[in-house]
Amino acid sequence: MSYTSTRFIRHFGLSSAIACSTRDIGYLLITPAKQKLCTAAFPMAQKGSEELLAVVGGGAAGFYGAVRAKTVAPKLNVVVIEKGTPLSKVKISGGGRCNVTNGHCVEKVTGKTVRTASANGGKFLLGIGKQATSPIEYVEADYLLIASGSSSQGFSLASQLGHSIIDPVPSLFTFKTLDPQLAELSGVTFPKVNAKLTLESVKRNVQQFTQVGPMLVTHWGLSGPVILRLSAWGARDLFSSGYKGTVTVDFMPDLHIEDVKSMLSRHKLQFLKQKVSNSYPPEFGLVKRFWKYILDRQGLSGDDLWSSIPNNTLTSVAFLLKNCDFGITGKGQFKDEFVKAGGVPLSEISLNTMESKIHSDLFLAGEVLNVDGVTGGFNFQNAWSGGYIAGSTIGTRVSDAHLRGLDLA
């Protein structure tokens, strides 16, 4: 198959040597592995349309949009410009157990960064350079899909094109606690807890600050779906609180405190001569390490016999199991949030097309928009769906124009 270069990339100050890489799905990836910017090159057989869709970002939304546009309008030229590793988050998501609706990966390539964007006379001009100081090359496109995730460069492109940006803040992260004894429980999981987030700065009652679900103790604090959900709902308030607050955990959400007390009292009567660290009500479903943690927090020695524990202490243990406070001192140790809240406000795009209300033929999809979902695949779904809708709109627009052209001919 032969290839032809096109008008779409203009070179300013870079080698004029051109290397190209194509995919059989018909769109291109710009790859610096060859140390050259790959110009738009298309199979001769497809050289019927001069229109180009440039996609900034080879992530979930960008790839889905690119493939969809090309599927609907096979004659459309499509270039995906990716500064890093394509679909990298799809590969790492969920530690191999990703919550994705579906997905497939393509060959690993790396790329260059789109640094500037402007619109003029119905065209978009993108400035591309490897580093901020690199010479810039330009791509002129008829359609532009910004699918740059939560990268600051992507936000900058959107604002260069007139969009506003809601300040991005981390979302979906773990909580750091300063409790050395809790750290010893690293790896302990609780299949179902009720966790309530309290922040000094938030006086209003936020229903979503209480979540029910699995929790995990890590060597730096608390994690698991219930904590990630709290971090998502509390993303902005946690940010403004400097990630300081309290999580109150009910380890027995299905039991009333009076039931917990009765279980402890019955256990005491049955095991008077046993050490408190050696036996506890099996209905609690707790691991022994955590039971010892509770005894320590209550100031009880594991060597005490059940017979020596007064009833008011049993009441305090029951209260602790139902209302165990953990001070949050920060967000996850590795700053490893999964997504960012913030980005281009949804009010600035048409959700049924993903087209900008500021520029026609400009589309935005995925995390560049002010959308952040809780865990469970919602973030990828947002990216796939947005990319699909944008790609469908662009493809349909191109096909319709092509058909109108045929009618006129």
Ligand SMILES: Cc1cc2nc3c(=O)[nH]c(=O)nc-3n(C[C@H](O)[C@H](O)[C@H](O)COP(=O)(O)OP(=O)(O)OC[C@H]3O[C@@H](n4cnc5c(N)ncnc54)[C@H](O)[C@@H]3O)c2cc1C
């Ligand atoms: C560790 C981790 C695990 C996750 N697990 C899940 C999960 O299990 N389920 C789920 O639903 N979500 C998960 N997410 C969130 C999910 O990955 C993102 O919401 C989703 O990838 C967003 O898709 P996107 O296409 O908008 O952005 P991205 O996938 O981030 O893609 C954007 C791409 O654009 C490129 N780019 C940015 N700026 C430029 C530029 N100026 N020029 C060129 N290229 C640029 C970036 O390099 C990137 O490849 C996880 C995230 C992380 C970090």
